[in-house]
Amino acid sequence: MKLTLKIWRQKNAQAKGQMVTYPIDGIDGDMSFLEMMDVLNNELINKGDDPVVFDHDCREGICGSCSMFINGEAHGPDRLVTTCQLHMRKFKDGDTITIEPFRAGGFPVIKDLMVDRSAFDRIQHAGGFISINTSGNTQDANAIPIEKADADAAFDAATCIGCGACVASCKNSSAMLFVSAKVSQFALLPQGKVEATDRVMNMVKQMDEEGFGNCTNTGACEVECPKGISLENIARMNREYMSASMKG
Amino acid sequence: MSGLLKSSIGRKVAMALSGLFLVVFLTQHFVINLLSVFSEETHNTVSHFMGTNPLVQFGLQPVLIFGVFFHFIMGIKLELQNRKSRPVKYVSYNGGANATWMSRNMIYTGLVVLAFLGLHFYDFFIPELIHKYAENHTAEVGDATRYYAETIHKFEQPWRVGIYVVSFVLLMLHLLHGFQSSFQSVGFNNKYSKALKGFTTAWAIIIPLGFIFIAVYHHFNQLPH
Numbered sequence: 507m508k509l510t511l512k513i514w515r516q517k518n519a520q521a522k523g524q525m526v527t528y529p530i531d532g533i534d535g536d537m538s539f540l541e542m543m544d545v546l547n548n549e550l551i552n553k554g555d556d557p558v559v560f561d562h563d564c565r566e567g568i569c570g571s572c573s574m575f576i577n578g579e580a581h582g583p584d585r586l587v588t589t590c591q592l593h594m595r596k597f598k599d600g601d602t603i604t605i606e607p608f609r610a611g612g613f614p615v616i617k618d619l620m621v622d623r624s625a626f627d628r629i630q631h632a633g634g635f636i637s638i639n640t641s642g643n644t645q646d647a648n649a650i651p652i653e654k655a656d657a658d659a660a661f662d663a664a665t666c667i668g669c670g671a672c673v674a675s676c677k678n679s680s681a682m683l684f685v686s687a688k689v690s691q692f693a694l695l696p697q698g699k700v701e702a703t704d705r706v707m708n709m710v711k712q713m714d715e716e717g718f719g720n721c722t723n724t725g726a727c728e729v730e731c732p733k734g735i736s737l738e739n740i741a742r743m744n745r746e747y748m749s750a751s752m753k754g
Numbered sequence: 755m756s757g758l759l760k761s762s763i764g765r766k767v768a769m770a771l772s773g774l775f776l777v778v779f780l781t782q783h784f785v786i787n788l789l790s791v792f793s794e795e796t797h798n799t800v801s802h803f804m805g806t807n808p809l810v811q812f813g814l815q816p817v818l819i820f821g822v823f824f825h826f827i828m829g830i831k832l833e834l835q836n837r838k839s840r841p842v843k844y845v846s847y848n849g850g851a852n853a854t855w856m857s858r859n860m861i862y863t864g865l866v867v868l869a870f871l872g873l874h875f876y877d878f879f880i881p882e883l884i885h886k887y888a889e890n891h892t893a894e895v896g897d898a899t900r901y902y903a904e905t906i907h908k909f910e911q912p913w914r915v916g917i918y919v920v921s922f923v924l925l926m927l928h929l930l931h932g933f934q935s936s937f938q939s940v941g942f943n944n945k946y947s948k949a950l951k952g953f954t955t956a957w958a959i960i961i962p963l964g965f966i967f968i969a970v971y972h973h974f975n976q977l978p979h
Contacts (some may be wrong), residue, residue, distance in 0.1 A: 578848025604846040606846065615842075677849060717838075719840070720762045722766075723931075724852075726852040729853070741942060744766070748763070748940075
């Protein structure tokens with residue numbers, strides 16, 4: 507496969523970036539998108555150019571590191587996959603592919619396609635945890651019966667890998683899908699209920715302070731989320747927040 | 755509760771509630787307008803009641819004016835804030851791949867409706883205030899029967915009917931996203947949401963089309979036969 511890549515190149519956080527065009531040949535449809543990027547980087551290194559910097563780690567859709575905005579969509583045109591799980595067979599010979607970093611005020615570019623997503627860490631630090639010490643005195647899993655529907659919904663929310671595709675896809679750069687998944691995974695379980703009020707208030711406060719935009723329910727986040735996190739979580743977070751505000 | 759409107763979720767819920775309030779208002783406005791198609795007398799009676807009842811005039815009307823202003827001022831404020839949240843724009847952004855046109859263009863459809871409201875206030879609300887309070891006509895005989903004639907007179911000119919039609923098509927697009935979205939904002943997303951979406955979609959199409967029908971009906975009905 508012969509392709510034309512238009513890639514955002516930016517030397518550092520302060521530099522003004524620009525799109526640079528790279529022709530690439532010999533790409534197999536069975537390659538992953540990141541393998542294609544590896545091929546490009548090998549060529550660039552062999553030519554003595556700077557390779558394109560991008561985040562990656564597990565390359566199996568778990569870690570949430572890869573974060574490219576491909577042809578106008580987070581993680582590319584496929585659904586329910588991360589960039590590392592996107593196969594080159596999704597493209598045709600002769601295609602031009604635009605590759606940009608995830609863009610949001612809360613995700614400043616570090617270099618090329620790598621962005622700083624530590625805003626998500628700070629939101630998690632604000633309340634995305636439970637304070638119960640379970641080490642050495644783990645309870646029997648069935649000691650407190652939990653409704654199947656609640657357990658399933660909590661588990662679904664917990665599958666969020668924090669990649670930031672929701673922010674990148676949202677026209678308002680809203681982080682509500684991510685925050686709502688983290689709020690929901692605890693809100694539905696007895697362990698999480700103890701700190702539910704503080705959790706939602708603190709996480710939403712931190713989310714607002716990080717400069718993410720407001721949710722206008724376009725649903726783009728849900729469509730582009732590689733883990734299929736549902737908008738139901740945002741509705742749940744809104745309920746949790748309103749009820750916590752009444753208590754506060 | 756303090757500082758609720760400072761949070762993104764608080765503002766979102768407030769937008770939804772003011773929107774739902776305006777939906778209720780629009781429904782009653784539609785019903786009263788529709789009466790003008792069936793009965794001049796009933797339309798006049800109901801309009802006179804709405805125009806003179808103290809509870810409506812001094813209770814509901816100020817709430818409505820507040821609701822309208824709140825909804826558009828907050829809407830514009832949130833839009834400006836949202837634009838700032840992505841300082842460097844994408845070179846390629848395929849918004850149509852994951853969201854409807856209506857949901858992505860609420861600000862534009864909203865601004866057209868706002869401009870229409872300006873014309874609507876100029877046409878009806880301001881003359882009504884002048885009539886009632888500046889010229890003090892309320893005690894006159896025949897005052898209770900003027901509404902029908904005043905309404906249909908506004909639909910005489912084709913350009914005004916044209917503006918009316920375009921504005922209500924834009925209102926339809928605004929409501930197709932806004933009405934169902936407001937339920938998500940207040941936290942309602944469950945097994946009934948699909949049915950609710952069906953209802954809100956039907957409402958968002960039928961009510962604006964109904965307003966358009968009334969305008970077009972009165973326009974053609976008063977043309978010389």
